[in-house]
Amino acid sequence: LMQGILATKATEFDAQSIANCFNAFASDPRPQNPALISHLSEAALHLDNQAEGSGRLFNGQELAQVVNGLARMEVKDDLLLGKLAGYCHALAEEGGLDSQAIGLLSNGFVRLKVYNISLMERLGACAQALPLDSFEDQHIASILNAAARCRLRDKALFKHLGLATMSLLVSPGGKLKGLTPQSLSLIFHALATLDLKAEEQALLKVLTRYTAALDWRSFSAASVANIAWSIAVLEIRGDLLGWTWEGLRYHITGMDRNSLTQVNQFLFDFALRDEGGLETRDFEQILKLLTIVESSPKSKLKTINQGLGMSLETTSRLQSDVASTFRAMGEEVVEEWIETRSGYSIDIWLPRVQMAIEVDGPHHFAFHRGTRAPAQAPLGSTRLKHRHLANLGIKLYSIPYYDWPRDEGIDKKRRYLELRLLKHLATLTTSLTVA
Numbered sequence: 001l002m003q004g005i006l007a008t009k010a011t012e013f014d015a016q017s018i019a020n021c022f023n024a025f026a027s028d029p030r031p032q033n034p035a036l037i038s039h040l041s042e043a044a045l046h047l048d049n050q051a052e053g054s055g056r057l058f059n060g061q062e063l064a065q066v067v068n069g070l071a072r073m074e075v076k077d078d079l080l081l082g083k084l085a086g087y088c089h090a091l092a093e094e095g096g097l098d099s100q101a102i103g104l105l106s107n108g109f110v111r112l113k114v115y116n117i118s119l120m121e122r123l124g125a126c127a128q129a130l131p132l133d134s135f136e137d138q139h140i141a142s143i144l145n146a147a148a149r150c151r152l153r154d155k156a157l158f159k160h161l162g163l164a165t166m167s168l169l170v171s172p173g174g175k176l177k178g179l180t181p182q183s184l185s186l187i188f189h190a191l192a193t194l195d196l197k198a199e200e201q202a203l204l205k206v207l208t209r210y211t212a213a214l215d216w217r218s219f220s221a222a223s224v225a226n227i228a229w230s231i232a233v234l235e236i237r238g239d240l241l242g243w244t245w246e247g248l249r250y251h252i253t254g255m256d257r258n259s260l261t262q263v264n265q266f267l268f269d270f271a272l273r274d275e276g277g278l279e280t281r282d283f284e285q286i287l288k289l290l291t292i293v294e295s296s297p298k299s300k301l302k303t304i305n306q307g308l309g310m311s312l313e314t315t316s317r318l319q320s321d322v323a324s325t326f327r328a329m330g331e332e333v334v335e336e337w338i339e340t341r342s343g344y345s346i347d348i349w350l351p352r353v354q355m356a357i358e359v360d361g362p363h364h365f366a367f368h369r370g371t372r373a374p375a376q377a378p379l380g381s382t383r384l385k386h387r388h389l390a391n392l393g394i395k396l397y398s399i400p401y402y403d404w405p406r407d408e409g410i411d412k413k414r415r416y417l418e419l420r421l422l423k424h425l426a427t428l429t430t431s432l433t434v435a
Contacts, residue, residue, distance in 0.1 A: 002033060002036055005021060005036060005039065005040070006035060006036060006039055010039060010042040010043040010045075010046050011043075011046050013040075013043035013047075014047075014056075015047060015056055015057060015058045015059070015062050016062060018040060018043050018044050018047065018058075018062070018066065019058065019061075019062035019063075019065040019066050019069075020065070021040050022040060022065055022066045022069030022070065023065040023068075023069050025037070025040075025069070025073070026068070026069035026070075026072040026073050027072075032073055032075075037073065037075055041075075041077050041080045044066060044080060044083070044084070045079065045080060045083055048083075057087060057090075058087055058091075059091075059096065060091055060096050060097040060098060060101035061098075061100070061101055063084065063087055063088060063091065063101070063105065064100070064101040064104035064105050064108070065104075066084060067081075067084055067088075067104065067105050067108035067109060067112075068104045068105075068107070068108040070108065070112060071107070071108040071109075071111035071112050074112075076112050076113070081109075081112065081114055085109070085114070085116060085119050088105055088119060088122070088123070089118075089119060089122055092122040092123055092125070092126040093122070095126065095129060097123070097126050098130070098134065099127065099130055099134045099135045099136065099139040100136070100139055102123050102126055102127050102130075102139065102143055103138065103139035103140075103141075103142035103143055104142070105123060106120065106123055106142050106143045106145075106146035106147075107142040107145070107146055109146070110145070110146045110149040110150065115149065115150045115151075116150070117150055117152055117367055120146060120147055120150045120152050120154075121152065121154065121369055121370070123143070123146075124143070124147060124152070124154050124156075124157040124369070127143055127157060127160065127161065128156060128157055128160045132160075132163055132164040132167045133164075133167060135161065135164040135168075136168075137165070137168055137178075137179040137180055137183040138180065138182075138183055140161045140164055140165055140168075140183065140187065141182070141183035141184075141186035141187055141190075142186075143157070143161060144157075144158065144161055144186065144187055144190035144191075145186045145187075145189070145190050147190065147194070148189065148190035148193040148194055149193075150367075151194075151363075151365070151366040151367055151375060151379065152194075152366065152367050152369060153194050153196070153366040153367060153368050153369065153377050154369040155196070155199055155369070156369065157369070158190075158191070158194075158196055158199065158200060159199070159200075162200055162202070162203040165179070165187060165203060165206075165207070166202075166203060166206050169206060169210055179210070181214070181218055181219040181220065181223050182220070182223055184207065184210075184211055184223070184227070185219070185222070185223035185224075185226040185227050185230075186226070187207065188207060188211075188226060188227050188230040188234075189226045189227075189229070189230055191203070191204065191230065191234065192229065192230035192233035192234050192380045193233075193379060193380050193381070194366050194377075194379065194380065195233065195234075195366075195377070195378065195379060195380040195383055197233075197234045197235065204234065204236065208236055208238065208239075208240045209239075211227065211240060211243065212238075212239040212240045212242075212243045214243075216243060216244075216246050216247030216250055216251075217250060219247060219251070220251075221251035221252075221254040221255045221256075221259055222255070222256070222258075222259050224244065224247040224248060224250075224251045224259075225251075225255055225258075225259035225260075225262040225263055226259075226262065227240075227244060227247075228244050228247075228248060228262055228263055228266035229262035229263075229265055229266055231244055231266060231269075232265050232266045232268075232269035232270075232384060233380040233381070233383070233384045234380070241270075244266070248263060248266075264343075265384065268342060268388065269384070269388065272388060272391045272392075316359065316361055318359055318361055318401055318404060318406065319335070319347050319348065319359040319361075321404070321406060321413070322347075322348060322357065322359050322399060322404065322413075322417075323335055323348055325410065325413040325414055325417060326348065326350065326357075326417065328410055328414065329414055329417065329418075331350055331352060332350070332351050332352055333348055333349075333350065334348070334349040334350075334351060335347065335348055335349075337349035337356075339356075339389065339392065339394065341392060342388055342389070342392060344385060344388065344389065346358065346389075347359045353395070354395060355395040355396070355397065355421075356389060356394050356395065356396045356397070357396075357397055357398075357399060358385075358386070358396065358397070358398045358399070359399050359401075359404075360378075360382060360398050360399065360400050360401060361401045362375055362401055364378060364379055364381075364382040364400075364401075365377055365378055365379060365382070365400070365401075365402075366378075366379055375402075376400070376402060386398065397420065397421060404416070
C-alpha cells in the first residue's frame with residue numbers, strides 16, 4: 001500500500017483519498033515513514049490546483065482528519081499547516097463545519113502548537129452558530145481546551161458551550177446523559193486557565209455538583225490533578241473538596257511531574273484557606289505520598305517546595321530591564337528570589353523594603369475576543385500566585401509587560417517606578433522630583 005501511494009503522483013490524489021491516508025497512517029502503531037508523510041503533505045499542498053479543474057477542496061470532516069492525523073503523528077509542517085489553516089478559515093466562514101470537525105480541528109492545531117488567535121476566533125464563532133444539542137461532551141471539551149491553550153478569553157463562546165454542557169447533563173425527560181471524566185477535567189481546567197469564575201458561576205455550580213457525585217476511581221490521575229488545580233484557582237468549596245482529597249489519595253502514586261505540581265498548588269491553597277472538614281492526618285498522608293513520589297529515582301521533581309513554582313526560572317529581557325532600573329535607583333535587587341514557605345520563585349525581591357516585584361510578560365495574560373490589543377486579562381495561574389503571596393503577607397507589586405515603558409530612557413523608567421511604588425520606596429535617594 002505504501003509503495004502504491006508513493007508511486008502515485010501527488011497531483012493525482014483527491015481530498016477524500018488524502019484524508020483517508022492521513023487518518024489511516026496516524027492510527028498505525030509502527031514507526032512513521034517520512035517519505036510517505038512528505039508525499040501526502042505534497043498532495044495536500046497541491047489540492048487547490050486540483051480544485052481548479054474537476055476536483056474539490058477538503059470538506060470539514062476531511063480537513064479535520066488531516067489536521068488530527070498530523071497531530072497524532074506529531075508532524076509539524078509549517079507550510080502545510082498554513083495552507084490547512086486557510087482552508088479552515090474558508091470553511092468556517094461558509095458555515096461548513098459541524099461540532100465534531102470544530103472540536104477535532106481546534107484540538108489538532110493546538111496539539112501542534114499552532115496558537116492562531118484569529119483562527120480560534122473563527123472556529124469559536126462557527127461553534128456559536130450551532131444549536132446546543134449538536135455538541136457531544138468531547139467536542140465541547142476540545143474546543144474550550146483549545147481556546148484556553150490559545151489564551152483566548154472568548155466569553156460568548158464559553159457561555160454558549162456552557163449551556164451546551166448543562167444540556168448534556170439533563171435531557172428533556174430528566175435522564176442524565178453525563179460527561180466523561182476527561183471532558184469534565186478539561187472543562188474545569190479551561191475555566192480555571194482563563195479565570196472565568198465570575199462569568200460562569202452557574203456552569204461551575206452544575207459541574208461541581210455533578211463531579212462530586214461520581215466515583216474518583218473512574219478518573220485518570222491527570223484528570224484528578226487537573227480538577228485539584230482548578231479548585232485552587234477558582235476557589236471552589238464544598239463537597240468537591242472531599243471528593244478531590246479521596247481522588248488524590250487513590251491516584252497520587254501514578255502522577256507525573258506536571259500533575260504533582262498541580263497537586264502541590266492545591267495543597268498549598270488548601271493550607272492557606274485553613275478549611276475545616278478534613279483531618280490533619282489526611283493532609284499529612286498526602287504530603288508523605290508526595291515525598292515518596294518525589295524521592296523516587298524516576299521522578300524529575302526536585303523538591304516539594306520547588307514544585308510549587310509557577311514559572312520556569314528564567315530571566316526575561318523585560319525583567320532584566322526592570323531590575324537594572326531599580327539598581328540605578330540605588331536599590332539592592334535579588335532576582336529569582338525563592339519564598340521559602342511556598343517555594344514560589346519571585347522575579348525581583350527588594351530586601352530593603354521587603355517587597356516582591358512580579359514582572360508579568362505576555363504569557364501571563366489572555367486575549368479578549370475581537371480585539372487586536374495586547375493580551376491584558378490575567379490568567380488563572382497568575383492570579384493564583386498573586387493571591388497566595390498576598391495571603392502569606394508578602395508586599396507584592398505586579399508590572400504588566402504592556403505597561404512598562406520599555407522603549408523609553410532610564411529617567412522615564414525610574415519615574416514609572418517611583419510614581420507607582422512611592423509609598424513603599426519613599427526614602428529612595430533620587431535626583432528626580434516626583435510630580
